[in-house]
Amino acid sequence: MQNNPADQAIIAKSRSISPIWFLPCIAALLGIWILFQNITHENEQVTIHFKRADSIIVDKTKVRYKGVIVGTVKKVELDEVDGVNVIAEIESHAVFLLKEKSQFWLVSPKASLTSISGLDTLFSGSYINLLPGEGEPENEFIATDEQPISIPDNALLLTLKSKSAASINVGTPIFYKKIQVGEVARVRIDKSGQFINIQIFIESKYSHLVKQQSRFWNISGLNANLSRAGIDFKLDSLTALIAGGITFNSPASSSPPKADKQYQLFDNIHDSEQGLSILLKLKDTHNLPNRAGILFKGHGIGRIDKIRYDSNSQLFLAEATINPAFAEMMTENAQFWVEKTALSFSKIENLGNVITGDYISFTHSQQYQQETPQSEFLLAQHKDSNNELTSVTLTADNADGLTEGAPVTYKGLKIGTISTLKLSKGSQHIKVLLNIKNKFTYLINQQSKFHLSSGLDFKASLTGLELNSKPIQKIIQGGITLYNSQRVLEKQASEKQVSKNNKSSPFNKTFYLYSSKETAKLGKNAFASPLNVTLLSKELPSVSVGSPVYYHKLQVGEVSALALHDSSLMQTSLKINPQFKHLISDSTVFWNISGIKVDASLSGININTDSLLAIAAGGIALELSSKAIANKVSTGQYRLFDSFQQATNPPKQLTLTYDDAFDLKAGNKVKLQGLVVGEVNQLKLNKHNKVIVTLDIEPQYFNKIAKQGSRFWIVRSNISLSGTKNLDTLISGVFINVSPGKGNLMASFKGETNEPLLAQHQTGLPITLLANNAGSTDISSPVYHRQIQIGEVIDKRLNSNASGVEIIINIYPQYAHLIRTNSVFWPASGFNLDIGITGAALKSTSLSSLLKGGINMSTPDDQKLQPASNAFSSFKLQIEIEDEWLQWKMKIPNGN
Known part of the structure; x- marks a missing residue:
């Protein structure tokens, strides 16, 4: 298989920069920036020469400008010549303050007669203050001994010329009408050596006060003048005495000062001729x-x-x-x-x-x-005031206590003087001329009165001693006082001006001069004779000659004599002041307010008396009353009653008959529902040897109490195991309680010695319980249902053949429906003690039943509800309780 060139990989070198190189670049830039900042913002060291280094501490003492810390002391070293050098590091942001004429000084606490400064350093420590100046940058300075004077912006600078500096120093204040408006900035000797040049500044807001004709004078220290008249001294202010001071005055019409104007500094205001x-x-x-x-x-x-x-x-x-x-x-x-x-x-x-x-x-x-x-x-030689006075004429019986020139006063304020004293035409009286200041003439009215005023007013009575003393001038020369009644004052408030030409003007009238304020208050009645009044009573009241007679606590007279009347009654003679004669009429009643009435009980002691004076001297009160009953005796004299109640609303009487008086005595209270409605008046025996108790009942309660069916019984203290009652009678004595009846009015009743067993509103369903013995059940023992008292025992007796007892109970009316023909009763008295293997159990219905005895009842719930019991039905009183009785929950609705 042949290789295809297109399938072979081609390796080429990349020309881009790796991102890793950005980090060193950024670090280099930051380093350069930090270096630049250190160079441009470097702190600067300065050297400040001080004579001493007291209170300066390395790394603690700060350098401040306007209160802001701008540096720190880093080193303190001795100067080779004199003093010490303080090396301080100034922060970079404040370096611009370091100029040739900048000033440094040490701030520490100082106190002198003229000032107190640096108190804040007591807590923060001393510091170095900085005042920036002008010139080239500088880092070596010589500290000043004192804080330099700081001249405010736009202040007016002036130069004063004086023969001597006296007490003028830098910082001496400048005053205008006793307000500080500036300071002395510099004190220098003139080049000629004959004068002192004082440079001052006036704050800009006060600069307009300085004029071309302004006069400055020294107010420093104490100015004194010694002559045969004594010592005359002048002290402008305490600040001026200690720190000195300068003040000035400026004519309002003067022009502003010229720029080069120099002012003479006078020694005082008189030299300134201001x-x-x-x-x-x-x-x-x-x-x-x-x-x-x-x-x-x-x-x-x-x-x-x-x-x-x-x-x-x-x-x-x-x-x-x-x-x-x-x-x-x-x-x-x-x-x-x-x-x-x-x-x-x-x-x-x-x-x-x-x-x-x-x-x-x-x-x-x-x-x-x-x-x-x-x-x-x-x-x-004296003030001319003839045109400021008005003449007032008085007539007096004699001139005792009067002298020409003595003051005429009104409420202690002098309103005039006594001008002249002379005899009247008939030589029977003294004519007194007064000069009253015109601004006080409105105080004098036709009804105004004048009386003598003395410097000493001494009063002695049973209430104590009272001595009022006036100023010594009034003690020596006496004077006359104007008195106006409240009615006159009201008239003066509406009429402030009085015409002297008016025939009714008080200044055309001759006023009478009374001997005292009391006779002035009486006015025309002051010289009238008092009214004599005779009172008769069985016993002489606890009063003496001079004891007061009151009408609504206002004294209107006094007791004038005490004697035995021809009728064998005691006679009290009164003198009623003339202005109060109208209070004596056919409807006037008199009563005795002398002595103390004490009522003591467990709730406290209540003492009633009319006044402290009535305790000591006695007293008699009078009142005009349309309810006056027999306020006069047959011979026409007024009767003296024992109290106001007796005089105006005497009590009504009813009688109670008792076989024995027991603890009753005259004065025992009669109460109705806790309210005292009367008291026992007297006790006496009738022909049948019965005790007749006469009660005085307050009239407003008589018709409610004196009704057929009312019951009266004696309440006395009772202490027994079942509780205590009426302990307050141990102190206050027994009292008679009343339960009012609903029949016709009657005034004679048979009294009861004990509280009735049942109140009328509690008489309900009577039931007879048959038992072998009475146990701990007693009269008033409670009857309970579910531990709620629903009745009480009202009687217990032997049955007809003495084979058992009959206990009569009364079920309260609201609970009568609870008693059914099949209800069960058992004793709640005492306690039951059950002893077994697990221990002993003590059971008692309540502490009350343990002490007082009682009876429990309940109705079975295992049969339908039986009819309600009839009155005087008989039930057997069970001897022992069964536990199931306590679980019965028969529902017995009211009305079924």
Whole structure:
């Protein structure tokens, strides 16, 4: 077989590049890129020369710019000449900050009188701060000792010239109206050596405050002036005292400052001549020193600079400077007067002037904005206020406690003074003229009253001691007080202005001056005689002469006398204040509120008294009542009742008859369903030796209780194995309980000594159980069905031949249908003990049945339901229980 050339394989060399060569190329490119990054972003080392290296730690101390870490200290070495060199590595992104004029300084915690800085380094450690500067790149620097002043952008730079630097330093604040607006940037001695050049900057937002005519002065430290008037000192602020300070003032009409403007720095405001200069003329300078203050409403607005004598006018001329803020008030009708010391029994004023010297007060005109400015004024000896006062006339019985110049007050506020005291035309009274300030005249009305006011108000009574003291000025000179009642105040609220020309104006009226506020309140009745009232009672009340008489707890009088009346009754005489005479009428009732009423029981002790004063001094109350019953005796005098209830709504009485009084006594309560409806009034024997108990029943309950069929029984404490009842009667005493009947009204009943066995609503189906003995069953022992009480034992007795017992039980009405003719009854009393091989079993129906005894019943369910039992049917009481009885589940519907 021949070979076919077409079937032979042809081997040719491939000219493509293998993909495996891409990996070395990529690695080479990455290497070149990393090399480029290292060259272009290489960190740079700088050398910073410090005098000391305290708190600088290698690899821990950072270099920061605006709070951002830009480098780390890598090495600290000693300088060959002085100090230490700190080599720090600055990160590449911050290398552009390293210029010739860049500054470095160490930030560490510092505290001084002027500042506290670097507190953050207490936790983070000290660090080196960087402030970039200008110039060529640099890597060697000399650290500054302090943080350089940073001048804000666009700040206004100014130069101040001063004779001395005083307390001015770099960083001293610049103030405008006590708001900081800039700082001192540099303090240098002038080339001539005669002045100090102080360069300051004003923040751009405040630069408009500086004018061409602005004046700067020093407010540093404490300015003091010592004279015979005392020590005058001025302290602008605590900051200015410690760190110094500069302030300035600018006229509003001045133009902006020129670029090369230099300002003079004055030592104080007076040297700056920024205040308004005025001239005061006065006749003498007694106790008025140089530098005396000028006050407006207690606020200092200026000061006297110099006092000289003018021989031509024979007056003293006082040159004074006024604060520019008050310059517009210096007009033609402005007033200046001297505030002098006044010390007398009628007046005490400006006592401090004895030490500090007199001062000058100022007040402006109400229309000063429309008046002509003025710079020369006559200094008066006192304020001219004749046109600000209104005269009021009073008449008094005598001048005791009154002095001219004494104050007239209203609620403690001075509204005027006593102007003049003189005798009336007939010389029987004292005429008192008052000067009332016009702004307070609206307080005076036709019904207004005036009374004497003293500095000490002393009251002593059974309630205690009360001492009210006024300021010493009022103690010495006394005064007069204006009193307005509530009705007058309401009228004043609607009428604020009073016409002096009106005939009904109070300023045309002569007011009476009362001796006290109490008599002023009484008004025209203050001098009327009181009303005498006589009360009669069986016993003398616990009151004394002076004990109060109340109407709705408002004192309207007092007890004036205690005596024995001709009728052998006790007589209590009262004096009723004149303004309360209308309270005494035929329908007025009086009752005693003296002493304490105590009601004690297991629930607590209840103490009733009208007031603490009534305990100590006693008291009597009165009321106008349409229900007044026999409020007067036959001779016409008023009756004094023991209580308000007795006076207006006396109790109604009913009687109970008992064979024995047992524990009853007067005061025992009568209760209906737990509510007290009365009490035992008295106990007495009748002719048959029966105890007659009289009950006082509250009127609102009498018709409900006093009905035929009502039952009354004595409730006392009962302690037995079956439980305890009514323990509170051990303290409060026994009480009588009531079960109301439904018959006709009646007032005499036979009392019961024990609670009735069955309440009327519980009388149901009576059944007789026959047994060999009564066992532990007793009266009121319960009857159970499935451990629910359905009745109780109401009686037990021997049968007719004494061969057994009959136990009478009552099944409650709602359970009567449960008793069928084939129902089974067995004792639930005590317990059963079964003993066997497996152990012993103790069975008891309940703890109650164990203590009280009881009877169980059930109905068989293995036969159809039997008819309901009739009343008084007889059943045998089984001796022992059978287990199957407990399993019976006969369904007995109600009504079948």
